[in-house]
Amino acid sequence: MIIPDERARQAQRGSSEPLWRAIAVFRFASVGYAALRVAVIDRADYSRPGWAWAVIAVMTVWTVVTTIAYARPERRTRTLLSVDLAVTACLLLSTAALQYPQAPRHGVTPVTATWLAGPVLAWGVRYGRRAGTVAALIMCGCDVALVRGAAFGVALNGLVLLLLAGVIVGHVARLGAEVEAERQRVIEVEAASRERERLARDIHDSVLQVLAMVQRRGAEAGGAAAELGRLAGQQEAALRALVGSGTGGSADGEAPGAASVPGSVDVRATTLSAQTDRVTVSVPAQPVLLPAAAAGELAAAVRAALDNVRLHCGDNARAWVLVEDEPDRVTVTIRDDGPGIPDGRLAEAAAAGRLGVSHSIRGRLRDLGGSASISSVRGEGTEVELRLPREAGVPVARAPERA
C-alpha cells in the first residue's frame, strides 16, 4: 500500500502522541530510580557521590528539556534525537569516573540506570524499528565499555531488554501509524462519497432542472435562444453523467464505467458519454461488461463512427447509438439520418487512401476478433453495426441477476 507522505506523517503523529507522553513519564520515573540507587542501593560504590548527584541533576534538567522539546511534533528532529542520544551516552560513560574501579565488576548499575532507555525509545517511536535498534546498539556499546569481567553476564540481560525495547517500540509505533493512516483514509473516502451523493442530489434537484428547462424553452424560442438551449442541453447531459457516475458506483473513486467485475468495463458508461443533444444513446438496463481493453476499442470505434456522421452529414445530423448485450456478443449500432453513402463510395475512399471509416472502425473491430458492417440506403442515412463476440471467460453481467 502506498501512503502519501503527508498523510503518513500526520498519521504517525496522531498515533504516536501517547507513546511520546509515555516516554516522558518513563524518563521522570527513571531519574527518580537513578537517584534512589545513588542515594541508597549503590551508595557504597560511589567514590565521588557529589559528582554523582551533579550527574543526577543534569539528568533531571535534560529530562525536563527533552520532555518540553518532544512535546511538539515539529521539534522531534533528527538533530534533537541525536543530541539526546549523545547526552545520554555521555552521562552513562561518566559512571566510570564516579564509581570505585572495582564497582562494575560487582555488576553495579551505571549512574543513569534505566534512564538510558529514553533516547532508544524516542528513536524507535520517531523513526521505527530499525532506528530503535541502532540507538539501542549504540547505548549497549557504551554500556559494554563500562562492564568488566564477570559482571558481563548480569549486564547482558539489561542490554538484551534494551535492544528488545528499541525494536518493539519502533514496531508498535509503525503499526500504529499504519492503522491510523488507514483509518483516516476510510474517513476521507466516506466523507467524500457522502459529499458527492449530497452534491448529486442537490444538482439533480436544482441545476439539472433549470438546464433542462432552458434547453426546452430555448428550442421553442428559436434563433439565438435555440443555440443557448442546445448548449444548456449539452451541459445538462455532461453534468448528469458526472453526478450519475458517482451515485451508482462504489465509494473508492473508481473511474466511470468501472464495473464490479475486476478488469471489466461497462460498455454502457463508455458509450453513454457520447450522448449529446444530437446523439441519442440507448442501452439496456443491465451492465454490459467487456474487458477494459475491448471496451476502450469499442468506444473508440463508436466515436470514429460518430465523427464520421458529423463530417459527412454536418453538425445538425442526428445520430442514434444502440448497445445490445446478446449471450454471445455485444452489438453496437450507429445510425444517422444523413443523406446516406452512395454505392461504391467506401471502396472508392479506401482506394484513394482515405481510410477513415474502413480503417479505424473495421480495423479496430477486426483486431478484437469482431466485425463491422456499414450499410446505407440513399436518403435514409447510414447504419454502422459493430459486433464484438464475447470470448470464453469474459464475465457476463447478468449472472448475479439470475434467480
Add this chain to the structure above:
Amino acid sequence: MERSGPIRVMVVDDHPMWRDAVARDLTEAGYDVVATAADGAQALRIVAAARPDVVVLDLQLPDASGVDVTRGLRASCPEARVLVLSASGEQQDVLDAVKAGAVGYLLKSAALPEFLDAVRRTAEGDPVFTPGLAALVLGEFRRLASAPAPDGGDAPTLTERETEILRMVATGMSYKQIASRLVLSHRTVQNHVQNSLGKLHLHNRVELVRYAIEHGLAGASDPGGSQ
C-alpha cells in the same frame, strides 16, 4: 377514440418550477391539467378523484420509487395511463416502471412538441416508444431469455419481427420509416411494438401473482393492480 373534451392530465414532479412549466405548457396546448402532485403519496391520494387520462410521472420522487408509484397509480385508477418522464441514466428505474405498467417513457430534455405528442399518444393508448425504451425492452427480453426460467414459468420471448422492429425503433427510426422499410402498414408496426410491451406487462403480472402465492399474499389484493 371515443373521447369527449380535452385530454385530462396529472403532473407528478417534486420540482415546483418544472411541474408548473409542464402544467402551463399542457394547458396552453389545450390539455386539461386536472391535478399536480409533488410526491408519490400525494399523487396516490388524489388520482382517483382527479381521474386523469394520462399521468406524467417523474421517476425521482422524494418519498417513493417510480415503480411503487406506477403500480399504485394503476391500482387506484386503472384507466389512467402512466407516461414516465425521466432523466437519462435511470435505465433500471425506467424499465421497472414500464414493467409495472407505465406505457411510455420520455427524456425530460425532450422538446415540447415531442412531449405534447407523447401525452396525446399515451392518452390514445399508443405506447410512447423512444429509442431508449426500445433498447430497455430489448435488453429485458434478452435477460429473461438467458436467465433460467424459475420453476416452470415460461419466459416471454419476442418474435423475430418484433425484435427487428424494436431494433429499428431503438436506432431512431419512425414507425413510418420502419413500415416502408419492411413493407408493412403503419398500424402493423404499431401493433408489434404494443405487443412487445404487453408481453412484458403480462409477464410482470404473472411474476407478481406467483410471488404473492408463494408468500401467502394471494387474495389480499390484486397485485397487478389492474382490471
